[in-house]
Amino acid sequence: MDLHHDSSGEAQTDSHADLDFGPQADLRDPDLDGDTLREECGVFGIYGHSDAAAITALGLHALQHRGQEAAGIVSYDGTRFHSERRLGLVGDTFSRREVIERLPGNAAIGHVRYATTGATILRNVQPLFAELGAGGFAVGHNGNLTNGLTLRRELVRAGAIMQSTTDTEVILHLVAHSRRTNFIDRFIEALRALEGAYSLVCMTNKKLIGARDPLGIRPLVYGELDGCPILASETCALDMIGARYIRDIEPGEVVIFDETGAHSHKPFPPKPARPCVFEYIYFARPDSIVGGRSVYEVRKAFGAQLARESHPDVDVVVPVPDSGVPAAIGYSQHSGVPFELGIIRNHYVGRTFIQPTQAIRESGVRMKHSANRAAIEGKRIILIDDSLVRGTTSRKIVRMMRDAGATEVHFRLASPPILYPDYYGIDLPDRGGLLAATHSLEEMRELIGADSLAFLSIDGMYRAMGEPARDPAAPKYADHCFTGNYPTHLTDQSLVEPTQHQLSLLAEAS
Incomplete structure (x- = not known):
């Protein structure tokens, strides 16, 4: 209620305000969105x-x-x-x-x-x-x-x-x-x-x-x-x-x-x-201007820099929709490899659409993404996404591409590996839940099933944003998820009981 x-401080009740008309179930679905960043x-x-x-x-x-x-x-x-x-x-x-x-x-x-x-x-x-x-x-x-x-x-x-x-x-x-x-x-x-x-x-x-x-x-x-x-x-x-x-x-x-x-x-x-670099990588809408920069153009620049750093011999560039699209366009334009919508996203799947059985849940990513077989069958493809968190969705998408006839599936991320949790409004797991923090590059490649895997370098990310490279002594952005260099005190972390994984990291460090 x-x-x-x-103005006198007297309160009047509104009988229909604040009632739970909206969906009551938890809107998060880790099985379908396990590899995405959570918005702020x-x-x-x-x-x-x-x-x-x-x-x-x-x-x-x-x-x-x-x-x-x-x-x-x-x-x-x-x-x-x-x-x-x-x-x-x-x-x-x-x-x-x-x-x-x-x-x-x-x-x-x-x-x-x-x-x-x-x-x-x-x-x-x-x-x-x-x-x-x-x-x-x-x-x-x-x-x-x-x-x-x-x-x-x-x-x-x-x-x-x-x-x-x-x-x-x-x-x-x-x-x-x-x-x-x-x-x-x-x-x-x-x-x-x-x-x-x-x-x-x-x-x-x-x-x-x-x-x-x-x-x-x-x-x-x-x-x-x-x-x-x-x-x-x-x-x-x-x-x-x-x-x-x-x-x-x-x-x-x-x-x-x-x-x-x-x-x-x-x-x-x-x-x-x-400012948080993830605004440019993921959070802000592509048509927004953040800090005087077009988010769309920055994401294209990430993709172009990624093509400079790591470019296998492929036939088509395929974005993981929707957040990977601008970077894939930049990658395609710089490399000269054709851009194709090899994955079609279903925008009309609600988070509470069904309560599937575990068997259906295993392939639940197909509710949100479908392979465009005509664009990828018989071709060597490179998938471009904005970031990788747990790897669950990436693995399913790679399998989907192979099932649709892709002869090779290479995976590229238009941001560096996420190694550290965020405490400023991004819902990331602790280090134990971050794939890049617990696996080598080869282990990650094998886990998601790609023929090759690479990330944008940290210096490359800065260059794409118009900087010569990252200055470790004075970084221009809050890039702590990649570097562990947190820009403020983390006072509350001393109040949180450490997880077993954190204790093991402390033991390794000592």
């Missing part, structure tokens, strides 16, 4: 527009690739805050007129979620909302706090009552506990306590607020529609609604929009930015 708060989250906000909620819903549609487990919108109508949060896709809820009509007001923020901290339950769906002493405060968070658990324990010991299991709630409590008199000062004081990655879109009864962590690990952009400011995770959300891109929110910047205009604060000492 949702609460609508008026996406945020959106607009201030001063009469269609704020509807525009926010459209923006979230554009950001759906960043999280498919849940979506939510909070609006403010000058008197009350209104909240609608659901499990499932944006279109499952926010395409319905009656839902948008329950979100009146000229300011709104929204969030699409994939659970990186906190279970997939309704109370963890964002934006989170709380009634503070100064009034209502809503927050949507893309990223992950590496000291969120530590802060949570400290806050609970101090008397805080947590309503969710997500690290985002920590931000609400830090603001509430601040003794500063000015709200923005309280908000900035809360940010000073945070470690890790965060791009925040927040709303009060008078302001829209955006904030980005000091290293700029996660993206956040500022746009404008009909003279109204917009904040979004990616430029594709601006394109969806016909908004004009203004600029990126800078690392460590706090920007406030209110009736007096835009105000920028930079409360942190300047640091060299370390």
Whole structure:
């Protein structure tokens, strides 16, 4: 049940808000998606527009690739805050007129979620909302706090009552506990306590607020529609609604929009930015501009560099759809080998389509991908994908290609081997679950059944992005999944009981 708060603090209940209309099953299917990276989250906000909620819903549609487990919108109508949060896709809820009509007001923020901290339950769906002493405060968070658990324990010991299991709630409590008199000062004081990655879109009864962590690990952009400011995770959300891109929110910047205009604060000492390289490899939509670079063109450059580094004698280049397509185009253009859609993706398979038997589950990848026999039969093919995590799907796709008549199947990855887990919003397994961290290149090749296997080199990845090579002393990107060079403290990791695999690694190191 949702609460609508008026300016006096009196709460009114909405009998149909926050009910679980969306799918209740766990949306993750490791058997079908075992070799994919899990998206993070996406945020959106607009201030001063009469269609704020509807525009926010459209923006979230554009950001759906960043999280498919849940979506939510909070609006403010000058008197009350209104909240609608659901499990499932944006279109499952926010395409319905009656839902948008329950979100009146000229300011709104929204969030699409994939659970990186906190279970997939309704109370963890964002934006989170709380009634503070100064009034209502809503927050949507893309990223992950590496000291969120530590802060949570400290806050609970101090008397805080947590309503969710997500690290985002920590931000609400830090603001509430601040003794500063000015709200923005309280908000900035809360940010000073945070470690890790965060791009925040927040709303009060008078302001829209955006904030980005000091290293700029996660993206956040500022746009404008009909003279109204917009904040979004990616430029594709601006394109969806016909908004004009203004600029990126800078690392460590706090920007406030209110009736007096835009105000920028930079409360942190300047640091060299370390944006997450996976935005370019996988997360961002190809039509987005991230950090001034076209994601599509960068992915093509990855593919071209991969062709320079490792090019077997083949007849056709075949992308693993959809994320491998731009890199495969770049590979084909540089190598001169024809590009073919040798795999056709079925976009209409829902995550809860069937509950198959184990026998069907073994070949479940065919529900999502089908071989285009005419393009590959009797040919030597090279498969191009963006990354390799566990290897389960890759193995099934290689087998599918052989069953469809490919005489040779070579596999290339348009990123370096993933050797380390991520703590900034990407749901990667620990090292024991990462294929490249536990197997040699030859062992990986044999496991997935390819005739050859190669990854883009780390220096090659940097060269494709316009850098001479990776500078170990000052890397330009957060590339810790490949190098183990984490850009922030990992405070919470000292609180987590080590796995047997981690203990064995420690023993080896000693």
